[in-house]
Amino acid sequence: MREMIQKIGGQAQEASRTLAASNGQRRGAALRAMAQALQTHETEILAANTADIRRAAENAMRPALQDRLRLTAARMEDIRTAVLKIAGEADPIGRILGGGVRPNGLRVERVSVPLGVIAVIFEARPNVAADAAALCVKSGNAVILRGGKEAVESNKAIVAALREGLTQTGLPADGVQLVADTTRQSAEALMQAVGLVDVLIPRGGAGLIRAVVEQARVPVIETGAGVCHAYIDAQAELAMAVAIVENAKTTRPSVCNALETVLIHREIAPMLLPALARRLGVYPVELRCDEAALALLPGDVNVRPAEEEDWATEYGGLTMSVRIVDGMENAMAHIRKYGTKHSECIVTRDYAAAQRFLREVDAAAVYVNASTRFTDGGEFGYGAEIGISTQKLHARGPLGLAHLTSEKYMVYGEGQIRT
Amino acid sequence: MREMIQKIGGQAQEASRTLAASNGQRRGAALRAMAQALQTHETEILAANTADIRRAAENAMRPALQDRLRLTAARMEDIRTAVLKIAGEADPIGRILGGGVRPNGLRVERVSVPLGVIAVIFEARPNVAADAAALCVKSGNAVILRGGKEAVESNKAIVAALREGLTQTGLPADGVQLVADTTRQSAEALMQAVGLVDVLIPRGGAGLIRAVVEQARVPVIETGAGVCHAYIDAQAELAMAVAIVENAKTTRPSVCNALETVLIHREIAPMLLPALARRLGVYPVELRCDEAALALLPGDVNVRPAEEEDWATEYGGLTMSVRIVDGMENAMAHIRKYGTKHSECIVTRDYAAAQRFLREVDAAAVYVNASTRFTDGGEFGYGAEIGISTQKLHARGPLGLAHLTSEKYMVYGEGQIRT
Numbered sequence: 001m002r003e004m005i006q007k008i009g010g011q012a013q014e015a016s017r018t019l020a021a022s023n024g025q026r027r028g029a030a031l032r033a034m035a036q037a038l039q040t041h042e043t044e045i046l047a048a049n050t051a052d053i054r055r056a057a058e059n060a061m062r063p064a065l066q067d068r069l070r071l072t073a074a075r076m077e078d079i080r081t082a083v084l085k086i087a088g089e090a091d092p093i094g095r096i097l098g099g100g101v102r103p104n105g106l107r108v109e110r111v112s113v114p115l116g117v118i119a120v121i122f123e124a125r126p127n128v129a130a131d132a133a134a135l136c137v138k139s140g141n142a143v144i145l146r147g148g149k150e151a152v153e154s155n156k157a158i159v160a161a162l163r164e165g166l167t168q169t170g171l172p173a174d175g176v177q178l179v180a181d182t183t184r185q186s187a188e189a190l191m192q193a194v195g196l197v198d199v200l201i202p203r204g205g206a207g208l209i210r211a212v213v214e215q216a217r218v219p220v221i222e223t224g225a226g227v228c229h230a231y232i233d234a235q236a237e238l239a240m241a242v243a244i245v246e247n248a249k250t251t252r253p254s255v256c257n258a259l260e261t262v263l264i265h266r267e268i269a270p271m272l273l274p275a276l277a278r279r280l281g282v283y284p285v286e287l288r289c290d291e292a293a294l295a296l297l298p299g300d301v302n303v304r305p306a307e308e309e310d311w312a313t314e315y316g317g318l319t320m321s322v323r324i325v326d327g328m329e330n331a332m333a334h335i336r337k338y339g340t341k342h343s344e345c346i347v348t349r350d351y352a353a354a355q356r357f358l359r360e361v362d363a364a365a366v367y368v369n370a371s372t373r374f375t376d377g378g379e380f381g382y383g384a385e386i387g388i389s390t391q392k393l394h395a396r397g398p399l400g401l402a403h404l405t406s407e408k409y410m411v412y413g414e415g416q417i418r419t
Numbered sequence: 420m421r422e423m424i425q426k427i428g429g430q431a432q433e434a435s436r437t438l439a440a441s442n443g444q445r446r447g448a449a450l451r452a453m454a455q456a457l458q459t460h461e462t463e464i465l466a467a468n469t470a471d472i473r474r475a476a477e478n479a480m481r482p483a484l485q486d487r488l489r490l491t492a493a494r495m496e497d498i499r500t501a502v503l504k505i506a507g508e509a510d511p512i513g514r515i516l517g518g519g520v521r522p523n524g525l526r527v528e529r530v531s532v533p534l535g536v537i538a539v540i541f542e543a544r545p546n547v548a549a550d551a552a553a554l555c556v557k558s559g560n561a562v563i564l565r566g567g568k569e570a571v572e573s574n575k576a577i578v579a580a581l582r583e584g585l586t587q588t589g590l591p592a593d594g595v596q597l598v599a600d601t602t603r604q605s606a607e608a609l610m611q612a613v614g615l616v617d618v619l620i621p622r623g624g625a626g627l628i629r630a631v632v633e634q635a636r637v638p639v640i641e642t643g644a645g646v647c648h649a650y651i652d653a654q655a656e657l658a659m660a661v662a663i664v665e666n667a668k669t670t671r672p673s674v675c676n677a678l679e680t681v682l683i684h685r686e687i688a689p690m691l692l693p694a695l696a697r698r699l700g701v702y703p704v705e706l707r708c709d710e711a712a713l714a715l716l717p718g719d720v721n722v723r724p725a726e727e728e729d730w731a732t733e734y735g736g737l738t739m740s741v742r743i744v745d746g747m748e749n750a751m752a753h754i755r756k757y758g759t760k761h762s763e764c765i766v767t768r769d770y771a772a773a774q775r776f777l778r779e780v781d782a783a784a785v786y787v788n789a790s791t792r793f794t795d796g797g798e799f800g801y802g803a804e805i806g807i808s809t810q811k812l813h814a815r816g817p818l819g820l821a822h823l824t825s826e827k828y829m830v831y832g833e834g835q836i837r838t
Contacts, residue, residue: 017779017781020779020781021778021779100800102798102799102800106789106793106798108799108800110816113781115811115812116781116811194632198811198812199811199812213613213636214636217632217633219639219810219811219812220638221812237834240834243834243836244834244836246836247836247837248836251836251837358829359440360436360439360440362436362439362532362535362827363827364827364828365827365828365829365830366827366828366829366830367830367832368830368831368832369831369832369833369834369835370525370830370831370832370833370834370835370836371832371835371836371837373836373837374525374830374835374837375828379521379525379837380521380527380828381519381521381527391638392534392535392617392618392638392825393534393617393618393638393640393812393813393825394812394813396825396826396827397529397826397827397828406811406812406815407815407816408781408782408783408784408785408815408816409783409784409785409794409799409816410777410784410785411784411785411786411787411789411793412787412788412789413786413787413788413789413790414788414789415656415659415662415663415788415789416788416789416790416793417662417663417665417666417667417789417790417792418666418670418790418792418793418798
């Protein structure tokens with residue numbers, strides 16, 4: 001296994017040098033050719049996906065997961081559109097980020113450069129393969145994709161098409177490679193490929209992220225886990241609070257910026273909570289409540305007592321935990337204890353409370369009076385992203401093209417020596 | 420051990436919240452008080468250092484290392500000056516890095532924030548304790564210092580003074596902590612303190628860096644290892660080439676931006692190499708040469724054949740390896756194979772060669788016609804630094820105040836929900 005990853009890694013390193021030296025025009029053309037190749041080979045890709053779906057059904061995969069795995073003509077169209085959109089974004093490479101002429105005449109330039117080889121470990125969504133490949137190639141990086149076993153046939157067909165597109169523009173096919181072996185060993189070998197993998201991005205659930213943090217020897221950008229909170233302050237506007245919680249919990253409960261826990265100020269809880277429960281009852285959202293919250297709810301609500309582990313759970317579905325708090329301090333302490341530093345929100349009309357929450361809550365995105373669902377590269381105005389980083393190093397929040405770069409200092413001298 | 424690090428880490432996390440919420444004025448004042456306290460307690464610090472030096476002499480520590488360990492009144496003055504200089508730098512926290520109002524009225528701000536808790540593992544130079552503490556506190560971070568056993572008494576005395584200075588300005592003493600246990604176990608426990616240490620910065624030799632990369636579970640910024648090259652092109656100006664190599668090799672051979680290897684184009688080697696050898700013979704620099712270089716040198720030069728391991732060695736002293744290459748391709752392949760991506764230089768009058776070297780050589784700093792010794796925060800115009808990062812993630816090159824930060828998105832809404 002180690003030999004196989006060494007081979008793939010070496011090929012990726014070599015391809016990454018060609019990609020890094022290529023100009024933005026060619027990389028943009030490569031993405032357009034990759035989108036075209038996805039269209040040309042759509043029949044094969046859909047057939048491969050059908051095989052994956054058939055196996056998934058035989059293995060009694062949950063319908064929601066089967067849905068994530070399924071490709072259709074419409075979804076293929078979405079994938080191509082996403083690739084073309086990335087093709088049209090500004091080149092993140094070769095930007096002059098700063099610098100100047102030093103007193104001794106030395107000209108120092110800080111310039112954005114590719115990271116080199118990016119490995120992406122993902123689970124059962126085959127669109128990630130095309131998305132990640134497009135972002136990496138656009139930013140001059142080679143990519144090693146290692147998808148879940150459920151999507152292996154789909155991924156093989158997609159990557160074959162992407163490689164064909166790459167070579168049509170004279171770039172090396174090994175700029176995009178798939179690790180077709182989907183055993184745990186292949187993921188582990190990738191995590192330990194020091195010198196071959198410049199950055200590893202796990203894209204998936206909490207279990208995957210944890211495994212990578214435990215085992216990786218190569219640099220990692222953590223993405224994904226989101227136990228997001230809304231704190232409803234005593235000074236909140238009730239209708240706004242209900243609308244924000246409804247939106248953040250129900251519009252797409254499986255994604256990482258969805259809400260998991262509502263913290264409600266004791267003073268406003270008797271008014272807010274019954275109204276909120278009625279609104280969420282429509283979907284229906286199951287509420288996991290602390291004792292104080294339970295006491296405020298009528299008997300016909302879909303509710304049960306929260307266990308300790310509820311507070312730390314990313315439900316990924318129509319479940320939400322509810323706790324009554326004595327105020328800001330309590331709310332912030334809860335968020336510190338159970339949050340994943342993803343997206344946190346306060347609903348309030350109080351200026352000082354809003355400012356304090358923004359300043360003191362430690363997360364990739366902190367909100368006043370808006371849904372946590374906005375944590376997204378497109379919504380923030382930064383374009384396509386490969387995930388939401390919840391770590392503090394390198395990139396935090398939506399992980400877009402600009403973050404798939406490093407920098408280097410280019411120094412232009414005329415014989416300067418240091419005295 | 421784990422319990423001790425858990426305790427220190429928890430205290431650091433708590434202190435980091437106070438530091439992060441403090442304004443730049445107070446953090447600047449804290450650094451001035453820390454400098455003052457170093458002066459007030461100079462007698463104790465020098466006495467502690469004398470104890471370290473006495474033990475070092477008993478243990479027959481090499482004189483060069485003893486010199487690194489030794490503090491004097493003049494060196495204490497330098498340390499205070501460095502702290503005061505950092506105090507005067509611009510606040511790296513709270514900078515608005517970007518953002519704007521989205522079409523739905525949501526105001527998205529990207530703001531610089533502290534990393535949180537930074538752990539610094541260093542070796543026997545006690546000035547690192549004050550330097551690292553000043554940089555971390557100035558950037559709103561708590562720091563956990565873990566120095567080498569040789570400097571333990573000096574570090575204890577310095578950290579006691581720094582903590583006194585911190586508290587005098589109302590900031591928590593635990594913003595600066597020392598792990599007084601200098602066993603390997605304490606370093607390992609720090610490397611594994613996930614959730615307590617936000618970033619670990621090893622500052623020391625290749626062995627320390629390797630151990631950290633192998634064992635760390637927390638995010639790391641690699642610094643230090645520098646196997647730096649100068650490639651002397653066929654079109655180099657001879658006198659300039661000699662002056663640059665002399666400067667880069669001899670002015671401070673123990674530092675990471677010093678030169679280790681010269682790669683000389685075959686065409687220019689018969690003219691350059693004897694002149695270079697004569698110049699370096701003054702110091703004297705020992706040359707470790709490949710066969711082609713050996714054949715060009717007279718018998719009286721301080722020279723011996725290079726072994727394979729020479730090419731990968733950071734000598735840290737007056738030794739340099741020399742290889743004759745057939746051109747740019749060869750030189751770049753050598754740098755790729757043996758370099759540590761720190762600082763690389765080409766000496767040439769050829770425009771195309773210069774541009775290609777700048778573009779294709781993958782290192783934190785690439786130079787045309789200047790000494791690699793300029794890779795330094797101050798020399799580049801970016802102020803004090805905690806080391807030179809040789810990794811691609813987060814920061815590359817001089818690691819200054821601006822790199823001891825993360826960022827967060829602050830989002831100001833008026834009830835926006837995502838449709």
